[in-house]
Amino acid sequence: MIGPVTDHDLAEGLIRFAGAAVFGDLSAVAPDLMDGMAPTITVPDRVSAQDVDYLDKTTDLMERWDFRFGGGLSRNAVLGQLRHVHDIYRLASYTPQVRTLVQSALARISKVAGWMAFDAADIATARRCWVLGLSMAAEAEDALVTTSLLTDMARASIHTGDPTTGLSMLGMATASATRATPILRTAVAVVTARAHGALGDRRDCLTAIDAAHAHFDRHDAQTEPSWMAFFDAAQLAGDAGQALVPLAVTGVEHDRAVDLLSHAVTQHAPDAARASALSLAQLTRLHIVVGDLPSAEQATETLLPTATMVRSARVRGNLRDLVDATIPYGGDPVAGRVRHRVEQALVPPLA
Known part of the structure; x- marks a missing residue:
């Protein structure tokens, strides 16, 4: 029986522990092993522009992981990186020019961490990240990150049922976007459409x-x-x-919504799995609403392999909406198969 494991034990008997790990069972002391792993990342005394570029590249990798797999599994790693960049901002020394780069880098990792937290339904953490990001982006006078952060916050408000607050965020984003780029203005405009759609305002949405x-x-x-x-x-x-979609479920602009979502589903790249799942879930829902159950069943077969790969509270919420949408069809066999498949996908895996 091996008792609590200390660093001295490992230093003096590493071969013995290695043998026990390979040929025996060390699971009982796993907590001791983890508890002794103190973080070794230190803040450099001085930070250069190249150092900040490395931080930005790390953020890029984490954001791509989020796009592909959702925020559910890796947000804690991103929050750890956020803390590290924040420590650099507080404790390292740098030139005034590099300080601005550090602030923008901190704003961006805050944006990514906030969105991943939101996607995992951790709203409180998301809000903290977003406000920190806005503060840093404002200090850096970074209109690009400011615009994107405000747009993310508007998306979140719309998703949680508060499109009016979303429009207020988008008003600020629109002002910031005058100093941004066309693609950021595109994002502001289309999220504005989502707010108006949620409010049932067809004209302003279009x-x-x-x-x-x-x-x-x-x-x-x-x-x-x-x-x-x-x-x-x-x-x-x-x-x-x-x-x-909010208009289409009432019979308004249904065909256009289906066309747009169908285009998105066929064009999304493999590394945009979450976006693809969200589009396909809404397309499936529209098929169900108008009674096109064969198309809904076919779309479900395409949706579920992607949706179950992504760890996203938003995707799971959309799947639950599909279950609800089938209920009015009672004992219809096609609706029943769709409902059963989606319900099975919502059951958490055992391992």
């Missing part, structure tokens, strides 16, 4: 969708921030289609 497409047509990928590369034609179509 006007905002048209504005989003006009901004998108003017963008040049070479002059846009690299971290906005995810906002492509598929993302725009998915956002515009989802903006129309």
Whole structure:
């Protein structure tokens, strides 16, 4: 029986412990092993522009992971990186020019961490991250990150049932976007459409969708921030289609919503799995609402492999909406199969 494991034990008997790990069972002392692992990351005395570039590249990797797999599994790692960048901001020394770069880097990792927390339904943490990010972006006079943060916050408000607050956020984002780029103005416009759609305002929703497409047509990928590369034609179509969903379920703009969502689903890249799942879930819902159950069943078969790969509270919420949408069809066998498949997908895996 091995008792509590100390650093001295490991130093003096590493071969013995290695043998026990390979040929025996050390699971009982796993907590001791973890408790002794103090973080070894230290804050450098001085930070250069190249150091900040490395921080930005780390943020890029974490954001791509979020796009592909959702915020559910890796947000704690991102929060750890956020704390590290914040420690650099507080404790390291740098030139005034590099200070601005550090502030922008901290704003961006705050944005990514906030969105991942929101996607995992950790709203309190998301709000803290967003406010920190806005503060840093304001100090750095970074209109690009400011605009994107406000747009994210508006998305969150709309998703949680408060599109009016979302429109207030978008008003600030629109002001900031005058110093931003066409793709960021595209994002502001299409999220504005989503707010108006949620409020049932067809005219303003369609006007905002048209504005989003006009901004998108003017963008040049070479002059846009690299971290906005995810906002492509598929993302725009998915956002515009989802903006129309609240109207489409009442019979207004249904065909256009289906066309936009169908385009998004076919064009989303493999590394945009969460966006694809969100678009496809809404498309499936629209098929169910109008009684096109065979198309809904076919869409469900495509949706579930992607949806179950993504750890996202928003995706799971959309799946629950699909279950609810099938209930009015009672004992219809196709609706029953769709409901059963989705309910099975919502059961947490055992391992």
